[in-house]
Amino acid sequence: MATIFEGLSSKLQETFQRLRGKGKLTEDDVKEAMREVRLALLEADVNFKVVKEFVEKVRERAVGHEVLQSLTPGQQVIKIVNEELTELMGGSQSRIAQAAKPPTVVMIVGLQGAGKTTTAGKLANLLKKQHRYPLLVACDIYRPAAIKQLQVLGEQVKTQVFSLGDQVSPVEIAKQAIEHAKLHGFDYVLIDTAGRLHIDEALMDELKRMKEAVEPDEILLVVDAMTGQDAVNVAEHFHRELGITGTILTKLDGDTRGGAALSIRSVTGTPIKFAALGEKLDALEPFHPDRMASRILGMGDVLTLIEKAQATVDQAKAEEASKKLVSGEFTLEDFLEQMQQIKKMGPLQDLLAMLPGLGNHKALKNVNIDDKQIGRIEAIIRSMTPEERRQPKLINASRRRRIAAGSGTSVQEVNRLLNQFAEMQKMMKQLPGLAKRMGKKKGKKGFGGFRFPF
Template sequence: MAFEGLAERLQATLKKLRGKGKVTEADVKEAMREVRLALLEADVNFKVVKDFVNRVKERAVDQEVMKSLTPGQQVIKVVNDELTQLMGGSQSKLAQSHRPPTVVMMVGLQGAGKTTTTAKLARYLQKQNHHPMLVACDVYRPAAIKQLQVLGEQLNVPVFAKGENDRPVSIAQEAVTKAKEEHCDYVLIDTAGRLHVDEELMSELADMREAVSPDEILLVVDAMTGQDAVNVAERFHRELELSGVVLTKLDGDTRGGAALSVKAVTGCPIKFVGMGEKVDALEPFHPDRMAGRILGMGDVLTLIEKAQANVDAERAAELEKKIRQQQFTFDDFLEQLEQVRNMGPLDEVLGMLPGMNKIKGFKNLQVDENQLARVEAIVLSMTPEEKAHPEIINASRRRRIARGSGTQVQDVNRLLKQFNDMKKMMKQFTNMTKGGKRRRGGFKFPFMQ
């Protein structure tokens, strides 16, 4: 997960201040020394680190903070505020032209995931009830046009493409005209990349900018390249006047330095972040929410938005009623499992809850996708009556279900026990407002290790 190392260091450092009844200037200096090291290890630009630490230190030793009833908490608030400002302060939304279509040029080096990100942005716009068109202007990379066409077909989004011998600038111009005819309100141009920045590439992109007057020029960069991503952003911004940055692979094993540096160094806001391989794994970037996640405060708003996008409200109300009446079935279980999976990796979803990082064992939580497939196979091997009434599943039925799902009887026994435990826990959660006691010990979902 992105920022994992940085988050652990910062949270450990600030934890020392949190419970202090009195915080001295020496305490703040010691904490800032640790913060400085943590940021540098996360590959944050050294000038950015210096400015950040100085701003926090200046605000943290203010008399109002020092003499407050909770000085430790106030210092943490200062760090949170400055971290938010460092990443842009507030969400920078995608432009929308008053005279459609809105033209978006996607630029970047090869290997950053530009073509896939262009398709992901189309999917994001679809969810916002827009009608995007994809444009294949990378005529140099083998199979780039075909890749975009395949992605467009998956999304049911029109793709404008011509031959590899056509000029990219002409393709872009014709695409904008075609989009107007077909009433598409966004044109997403997948431009050619290079292994490194060169004059020929920049000249072509500059000509395209002049020809189609884009409302947005978004640079797609790989967050895992650290400071190199910031250097690339600087060069592209100097040549093309970028309107924003999309960071890909932010869900990978990255230190997060690019996300914390790019706005401060280039002035370009981060507009989206790629959080996975799926076509819907593109999220708007919220500096305040990311700061909260880094400092262990959770990200409840993003979690709520994910739930709203993936959970049917009427079905949820019906499910709550079933839980209260102890009528939760294996069919309901499969449906809920699919909805949760659509929200993203379970460990990341749980990580958005405030305080989850403090729970013992949470950092080692792993979701075993193979085990999840086995669980689904077991449930799908049950008859409709068995799914609705698991209590009727006797020894012979368990053997039949195990054979049908390619698993062992012990696997079926384990799932049935965990399912019963889950039903009890869900019942207790719904009764908490009535004075129900929280169950001690807990249990593991059948797809966790």
């Protein structure tokens, strides 16, 4: 989720960096900082009324005695902004509804192109991971191939799709789907409704009739975050007409200013429940306002990083690799396996952005990491024989040429990987004593200047 708030995050962090450098803050310092915060939020396409209220709340708290008389006034202001930003986005995580008596009925609504059908598939996938039993319902009978698209998604997430074709009314399909769910023990019914290119009365009337017929526990509005203020207007209209219970923001990984995410909750009074961060079916996450606020302010998002690791990394293999690393028995085979596990967690640049202090994109500019380079390292290791992976010392000049040719890389890249790996092994053998020495050398960064070969 780093990309969407990149501009806002960068500007806010620059503002607060200046505050941190001051031993004492005056009211004028706070006013100047709030002016910059206001501009940063407006540039990020946050709703004007929302910005005005937000800045006023922060300013009132920031000119109070606790901040101006504090030993760390800059940090106090950042703490206030973090708390108010969290509150602006909903305060705490809002979970999906769960009916007292199954199935829980969820209507997924929104304009055409917002990503409703894909989001329905992603939500089914997420619920399955939580040991739920969802039924997908194809109620978009107007868009060509919409039913087929949902069926393909259903196959991919191994979830049943209920369809009566495109000749039965969506309201009737939804009603029959719920009966089907009750008979077959489904605990969630996810209704993929039809969208339009623009909000129109016919669309709303159909959705209102469906709401009346199926009495949903949730009406989730899917909103394209890249549409900025339009997304807020759409949310406001749907809420007024239909009474939505929450939103799902899609395309949060897009190159956008992020204002929609900060405005929708305030404007509609309904929470953001999920955020989609890519095209893959597992690219849907519960929305955590506190974690998002931390990431915007460059404080990282370690909890999400830990959850990603727990969900994707094989703990037993990770522990085994850790022991091998310390004992000096860690091979290129182990290295390849660990790289593959990390890749499952998502792009490395995004993972680094979750670490405190690295949320600001500028901090990552000099970190030479991209997934293509990792792919080349993977190709190099795969071009080695099992024996070569276990004993890199066997790799002489002719073997290096063969590995380079087999991996589509150069001998220099093979050499660089082998040299860096040898350096890492040497370093890990010295680790117990090195940790003590590192504590004494405060000015030194990293482990003796070691960098991974990507």
